Amino acid sequence: MLITDDFLPVPVPESLNATYLVPMAGLPTVGTKTAVQRLSGRLAEPVRGLARRMLDSPLMSVDTRPIHEFPELPPDLLTAFGATEAQLARLAAATHLVVVQADYRPGWPPAHEWAARAVAAAVADTVGGDVVDVFGLQFLDPATALRSLPDAQGRIRLVDWVLVPYSSDADGLWFTTKGLRRFGLLELQAQGVPDHLTRAWGAVMTGTARRLLRDWTDGLTGEEVPAFVQLPVLATVTGHDIAVAYGNPEQHGATAPVLLRLELDPATDPEADSFLTLRPPAGFPGPDGRYYATACGTLFTGITPDVRYARSGDAMSHAVATARASLGDIRARFLAGALPPETQLVVKYGLPGEDGPEYVWAGVTSWPTPEQIEGASASDANTDPAVRIGSAVVVEATDVVDWAVLDGTGVREGGWTQAVLDAGERPAPPV
Structure with missing residues (x-):
């Protein structure tokens, strides 16, 4: 193997293993192959074929064990990775575990993970139960587990398989x-x-x-x-x-x-x-x-996508008023293609939240009417789980508090509220 300063040799394991659990009260009443067959309309290829072939091969095993024979799953870590009280209660009430394990060589596709998760989801679906991903120490309901599997084009969302604690x-x-x-x-x-x-x-x-x-x-x-x-x-x-x-x-x-x-x-x-x-x-x-x-x-096109909440005070109020007063002009320039080359228009808008509006940025992709802006979110929102980085959003112009034209170095025009936040302006004291 050629070793140079430009490349880092990373060792490859000989084989990989996936383990999924399905806790249940009592023994399963539906056979594993029957459970997978029932999901045939909800499983796209290549997963459907992978699951069937691996079930018929020594690469996969499906066993039902009394729960006391399996090492205890740590509730604190399960909670840290999103387990709900209802899921933990079902685990505590379970008498048996269906253990789905699969082995495969490193490479693409990761047949061991896709097939094992699909089979476990099929079993859990028959009892209205949960899937436990042992590697990630995560609970998955059957619908969530199935959504994480590849679509008909073989695409997945990596965030369904890789966490970032x-x-x-x-x-x-x-x-x-x-x-x-x-x-x-x-x-x-x-x-x-x-x-x-x-x-x-x-x-x-x-x-x-x-x-x-x-x-x-x-x-x-x-x-x-x-x-x-x-x-x-x-x-x-x-x-x-x-x-x-x-x-x-x-x-x-x-x-x-x-x-x-x-x-x-x-x-x-x-x-x-x-x-x-x-x-x-x-x-x-x-x-x-x-x-x-x-x-x-x-x-993130020059705008830090962290959540910023509104601050009272003259500086922020003036910044918002300045941005809103120039919305018509920046829309006209956007529609006319008159913005500087290799720049992007972004808007900052408010999402309703219990502690007041949450302000996030979105890149403008279309501005069909003065009242409505179409774009792609530049961040994940705390208050709205549907607003994720890169997701399509529709913004009402009345919710916009700022706009900016960005190039490769940052803000080229606009960004008045961001300037106030970055300057560390404090709210005016109450009178």
Whole structure:
């Protein structure tokens, strides 16, 4: 194998395993093959064929065991990864577990994961129960599990398979991925991420995972499983990678690429995980966190996609009034194609929330009437689960509080409220 400074040799495991559980009170009353057959109309190819073939092969096993024979699932970790009280109660009341396991070689498609999840969802669907993804320590209802499987074109959303947890340390936030090992690839990590980039950097990690997973599976296309796959030391990530990872390939801006350097961080403890660490390119002056902030600004078209709430005070009120007064003019320029070349128009608007409006940004794709704007969200919203990075949104002009024209370096025009926030203006004291 050729080793150069441009590539990082990453070891390839010989085989991969997927394990899914279906807790139930009593024994299953429907056979596994019958359960899969009942879902035939809800399973697209290639998953339908994979599930049937693997059920008939030694690559998959389906066993029913008394629940006390299986190691206890930690409720605290299940809760941390989204388990509800109802799901935990059903687990506590279960007497048996249907254990679905599958093995397969590294490469694409990940037949072990797709087939095992499909079979477990089919079994859970017959009893109105839950699927437990042992790798991710996540509960999935059957409908959610089925939605995560490939569509008729073989496409998946990577966010349904790879999580991005984070925690605080002395230098900022420590981000990791949890899910790339399903495909044989080491998990990613990044340290020293500034606190205000929580949501943005999670999306960048997901987009980076998508890019590296493509390089990884491209290196596994031969008939023989290689001992190593060479990944580029400098990974190139774009807004398109993020949009595709979130399942919105048609909703992405033409962002400049961002470079992230890969370092192999092998575990010293044989029981611990090794990581691929994301760092700035060699020679970057300053702390890593500064580069991460610049990368987020580039990938999210110059506007940090973190949630910002309204502040009272003269400066903010004046900024909103200025933006709203010029909406008609910027719409006319947008429709006439009169904006500067290689720029993007974005608007900031409010979503209703219990603590007041939540303000997020969206890239404008169409402005058919003065009253309504069509666009693609630049961030995930806290208050509306349907508003996700890259998702299509329709914005009422009356909800707009700011607009900006962005180029590769940031805000070129507009962005008055952002300037107030970035300047750290404080609300006026109450009278």
